[in-house]
Amino acid sequence: MSFIRSVVLGCGSYLPERALTNAELSTMVETSDEWIVQRTGIRSRHIAAKGELTSDLGTAAAVAALADAGLSIGSIDMIIVATSTPDDTFPSTAVTVQKKLGMEHGAAFDLQAVCSGFVFALATADAYIRASQAKHVLVIGAETFSRILDWTDRTTCVLFGDGAGAVVLGASVQDGTREDRGVLTTHLRSDGRHREKLYVDGGPSSTGTVGHVRMEGREVFKHAVGMITDVIEDAFSATGYSAEDVDWFVPHQANIRIIDGSAKKLGIASEKVVRTVADHGNTSAASIPLALSVAREDGRIKRGDLVLLEAMGGGFTWGSALLRW
Template structure:
């Protein structure tokens, strides 16, 4: 048996910081209102010359440096994004070329905010079956490009950024202490697609469109769906909330994060939270948070890390990883 082991991670955030007070100059809102309902204080917005691929390239280079590998060592590039550079080709092949990766294959995966969990699960399956040896898994978004900046219910939430991890197929080792992706569970239910969507697309309007969301409906479903899939991971592995060293959820809303941890019985001290600084960066939010916690010394080799997300579709999922 093999496991997909994390060799390194990296992230990149645009330099442009937009605070709640900055947004209050554009729409009818306030710092107090935003923080009370979301926990967000500020977010990063890509510059005019930055794209999803340029953010992803910067994060990927840092992840590769942390892993101590070169372009010649990578044979799979998988990019989770809902905001690709172009309809085609895939943003993954743009990143592949810019990094000088000439082996293997590359493709995009679209599961909105659940994209990184879906991508880790997909890369893990491909590594375990021998389709690749080392995978560069990236979550990258420029959600500012699909936001209606006159809609105060959404423009205060979403932001831009990228994060990446390098996974390598290695012998599984001890079932309890061996490093790598231990188990993942994915779900989707398209009956809820109208609750969080973009009102454009090549085949419908021929336009990019804007993000639309029924906030209360999303919140209502989020905690139940997330905890359900995590409980499935626990059941499959025999681990419990007490065994978790770090819980790294999708950074959508502080109230959802807190409610999920509370329902699962996860100690608040074990929860990694970056939504206050990053906002909701969709598929980039989990790898961004992972890199923050690795860089500040919280997540260490051998730690048991639980990641989870829910996004438009609805899609949702969770992965348990021995770091």
């Protein structure tokens, strides 16, 4: 029996030129390299230049992903941009990326699930492909979180960075077994009762301002590992795979303690974990595709590898995806 799967045909990424180190941050706010590294694992993060927009980052990552896939923009049916930091209230950042790529057909839209955005966007693209509503979908995670940070709040400004990552998903007829290439299963969750633990204190309808990131760090940490492992266990149940079968674990790059704590609880060997948080910081919806791109470029992720993705973000939202590269 044939089955349509969404296969990753290419991936790409983009980071702004400027790297902001912990040492430089310590001159801006009361903190230190030791304090930041000990609590988060972050040593540096990239900051978008003045005038450099989320759509610019996303477009650059998309161009790289298309080149990696060996496809032109004319082959793409849909663009989904996961972001919490759009260029404008409207139109969507996705249609701006669409314009910058020279695409005059198909559909483009944004998806907002904060740090879980890329997993949510991947699941959405997979649904369109499996329903034969699209053959090729460009899935982008792009953020300029530096624009919504309170640079006097050391509990948040040290955590986040800017960047973008993208993948091209393509329809592929497979056998319909767990040995197939492509997205095997996705699991998404949200619980709005936790809104106050991680949110932005502004918006068009509430304050008429952009606002800043506010976070109850201990509360987020307390919930993160349990929520993450919940949706990963769902992925294992759906496919019959286990932690031992995973070749690469690519988690949202929020905090090294959450990353390592999740891997340990799940029984995933440390050497199978892709970590980019030290150099990128938390790039929200961009963190997973950025990490995928790094691990692909350095030769770790290879065709046929079983790759596990997970993320958790404000809302709370959280989700997992299990795919064969």
